[in-house]
Amino acid sequence: MIKKYLPLFTAVSLGFFFVMQSFTSFFDKYAEILRNWVILISVFALMLGVFNLLHKNLKRLKSENGNGKIYSLVIIISFFITVSAGFINWNRTIFNSANYFAGKPELVRKIVAEAISNDPYFSFHPAKEKLTLLISKDIAPYYIPEEKELKESGFTLQQYLSFFNDDSKLDPKLMENSVFRKDAKNIKEFSLRIDNFSQDIAYSVIENTKIRKSVSLYGFSNTAEIRIRTLIKQDLSIRKTDRKQSLTWIFDVFYKPLSTAFFALLAFSIIAIIFKSFRLKNSFATVFVISATIVLLGHISFGKIVADTAEIKELQFSALLDWLLFVPNMSAQRAILISTGLGICFYSLKLLLGIERPYDGEDDGK
Amino acid sequence: MFLEMLLLATLIISYTLAVYIIKRNLSILIDLDMDRVENLKKIIYLLSETGGTLLYVPGTGEITDPQSMVSISFLKKIIKLSKEYGIEVSAVSGSPFMFKVLDEALVNADYISMEPFALAAYVSGKIKREKLQTVIYMGLFGAESFLMSESASLDKTFQFAGTANNDQLPFFITSTNVTVMGEDMFNLPAALSENIYEKAAILASDIVKILIILFIVISGVVITIANMVES
Numbered sequence: 001m002i003k004k005y006l007p008l009f010t011a012v013s014l015g016f017f018f019v020m021q022s023f024t025s026f027f028d029k030y031a032e033i034l035r036n037w038v039i040l041i042s043v044f045a046l047m048l049g050v051f052n053l054l055h056k057n058l059k060r061l062k063s064e065n066g067n068g069k070i071y072s073l074v075i076i077i078s079f080f081i082t083v084s085a086g087f088i089n090w091n092r093t094i095f096n097s098a099n100y101f102a103g104k105p106e107l108v109r110k111i112v113a114e115a116i117s118n119d120p121y122f123s124f125h126p127a128k129e130k131l132t133l134l135i136s137k138d139i140a141p142y143y144i145p146e147e148k149e150l151k152e153s154g155f156t157l158q159q160y161l162s163f164f165n166d167d168s169k170l171d172p173k174l175m176e177n178s179v180f181r182k183d184a185k186n187i188k189e190f191s192l193r194i195d196n197f198s199q200d201i202a203y204s205v206i207e208n209t210k211i212r213k214s215v216s217l218y219g220f221s222n223t224a225e226i227r228i229r230t231l232i233k234q235d236l237s238i239r240k241t242d243r244k245q246s247l248t249w250i251f252d253v254f255y256k257p258l259s260t261a262f263f264a265l266l267a268f269s270i271i272a273i274i275f276k277s278f279r280l281k282n283s284f285a286t287v288f289v290i291s292a293t294i295v296l297l298g299h300i301s302f303g304k305i306v307a308d309t310a311e312i313k314e315l316q317f318s319a320l321l322d323w324l325l326f327v328p329n330m331s332a333q334r335a336i337l338i339s340t341g342l343g344i345c346f347y348s349l350k351l352l353l354g355i356e357r358p359y360d361g362e363d364d365g366k
Numbered sequence: 367m368f369l370e371m372l373l374l375a376t377l378i379i380s381y382t383l384a385v386y387i388i389k390r391n392l393s394i395l396i397d398l399d400m401d402r403v404e405n406l407k408k409i410i411y412l413l414s415e416t417g418g419t420l421l422y423v424p425g426t427g428e429i430t431d432p433q434s435m436v437s438i439s440f441l442k443k444i445i446k447l448s449k450e451y452g453i454e455v456s457a458v459s460g461s462p463f464m465f466k467v468l469d470e471a472l473v474n475a476d477y478i479s480m481e482p483f484a485l486a487a488y489v490s491g492k493i494k495r496e497k498l499q500t501v502i503y504m505g506l507f508g509a510e511s512f513l514m515s516e517s518a519s520l521d522k523t524f525q526f527a528g529t530a531n532n533d534q535l536p537f538f539i540t541s542t543n544v545t546v547m548g549e550d551m552f553n554l555p556a557a558l559s560e561n562i563y564e565k566a567a568i569l570a571s572d573i574v575k576i577l578i579i580l581f582i583v584i585s586g587v588v589i590t591i592a593n594m595v596e597s
Contacts, residue, residue, distance in 0.1 A: 019374065023370065023371055041463075042462065042463060045462040045463045045465070045466050046462040047462075048462065048465070048466055048477075049459075049462035049465045049466075049477035050462075050477070052465065052469075052475075052476065052477045053476070053477050053478070056476055067495055067496070068491070068495050071491065259481070259483055262483040262486070262487060262513075263483065263509070265513060266509055266512060266513065269512050269513055269516045270512075272516060273512070273516065273537065273540045273541065276540055276541075277540050333532055336532055336535070336547060336548045337532065337548075339548040339549035340530040340532075340548045340549060342549055342571075342575050342578065343530065343548060343549030343550075343551065343552035343553070344432045344530070344552065346381070346552065346567075346571035346574070346575070347432055347435070347436060347552040348432065349377070349378060349381050349571075350556075350564075350567050350571075351435065352378070353378070353381070353382060353385075355385065355563050355564060355567050356439055356555065356556070356564065356567070358435050358436075358438040358439040358442070358467075358555075359438075359467075
């Protein structure tokens with residue numbers, strides 16, 4: 001009875017709780033606590049996963065069946081080498097960004113200024129929009145605009161900074177310094193995940209204790225990211241703490257080339273898929289081949305040569321390509337997207353009402 | 367705010383009512399057209415004849431993703447079917463949370479890595495080494511789906527795939543035998559189920575969906591006419 005109804009009750013009540021939380025800020029505090037619980041549980045789940053990986057591979061090594069033993073051996077050896085490298089470099093590899101940046105308001109300012117001036121997202125925006133965006137993200141104090149930019153935007157420096165700070169009535173020059181001094185104390189976290197692989201790289205968070213609000217500085221562009229890395233590296237080399245780290249070495253020498261090689265395999269798979277798809281099996285395949293040919297010819301200069309040789313002015317592959325992409329393709333994609341959205345909506349309703357119970361392993365599982 | 371809450375409450379109440387009304391009259395309503403599900407049942411039956419193993423890949427999504435939730439529901443139905451036919455089911459996971467859930471639902475689950483290509487390498491290797499006859503992909507996939515399904519299709523493995531990720535659909539459609547896309551995927555566990563409430567929920571959501579689509583279309587037409595009249 002408890003085994004059946006307790007998970008159901010928990011899932012339904014928490015489901016409705018989070019629905020209510022999106023409508024009112026009253027539950028925000030409790031929702032934050034619950035989200036922190038998820039992080040805690042995920043640590044244990046990760047440990048369980050890692051132990052399972054080890055257990056299964058050790059079991060396979062011990063088994064009499066020789067199938068795949070060598071792979072298990074490679075996994076176990078690399079696992080222990082990587083873990084030991086992590087422990088050996090314990091003091092060196094942990095980059096405590098909160099402590100590191102808290103005492104360096106000038107560096108924070110320099111990084112943000114570099115990131116913003118190197119980010120194409122900002123450079124394409126007019127000055128007013130750019131500064132408004134910075135104000136809305138609460139990162140205004142970390143970016144002091146040039147006079148030209150201020151003139152274009154129509155803000156005075158005082159106005160620009162006043163949105164963030166109440167002490168704006170002070171002299172702008174004095175205020176600029178005071179803002180930085182104050183924020184140096186307030187910065188609890190300015191984290192940069194400098195060694196991440198994905199587009200999450202250099203996604204930084206400034207948490208200001210005064211306004212008690214998390215502020216995200218969104219993912220920087222590649223150019224901005226390189227500039228940030230260089231700045232941090234320069235700063236570290238001045239302090240002579242940038243030592244060779246074995247974990248980074250493992251990542252750079254083994255992981256990066258291997259994952260790039262695996263990713264490159266996609267190109268060959270795409271060729272195989274194209275070959276398969278181009279076989280005329282039925283009328284749908286014919287439509288596919290015709291549209292694929294148009295797309296190919298529209299993308300390459302050969303398409304124009306064909307049109308010129310055939311002397312047909314109306315034969316514009318690029319125009320056909322645009323039509324194919326923006327009319328049939330777009331409508332089909334939107335249809336799938338809308339249907340997926342509705343599917344998710346109704347599946348969530350099923351979960352909320354307890355009709356669908358994936359967490360309940362009793363009925364259909366083991 | 368008030369309007370949003372009202373809309374949500376209306377949606378929940380109308381959906382609940384629809385489920386209960388349909389549940390009472392399900393037999394006289396429609397017989398669900400589920401050819402693909404029947405095909406999958408047949409494949410599982412054939413697999414039992416040859417004594418093969420079924421590999422289940424729930425994707426790289428976290429447990430919080432709706433697609434991963436559907437994947438778990440679907441896996442439960444597959445386990446139930448495989449128990450009837452006496453087939454061994456194994457699963458691999460790219461998320462520690464999902465691994466734990468799979469481990470609870472199923473005895474033979476493996477955690478590989480959060481790195482999608484590592485998962486793809488493991489699945490491709492497993493299919494080749496163990497000569498697997500059926501692979502089911504269901505959930506959130508990225509580019510790794512392409513490598514897995516392509517290497518399995520080279521080995522003539524029967525593949526059943528389902529994802530709501532638009533970018534991966536073309537790959538699955540070309541490489542796998544059966545692909546369930548978009549909203550169909552969310553109805554799949556209910557379609558395999560014998561629970562009358564779950565079956566009624568499919569019809570109920572279809573009815574509410576029709577109403578929503580009608581609302582969107584009528585609103586579009588009304589707004590267009592209003593704009594035309596104004597101009």
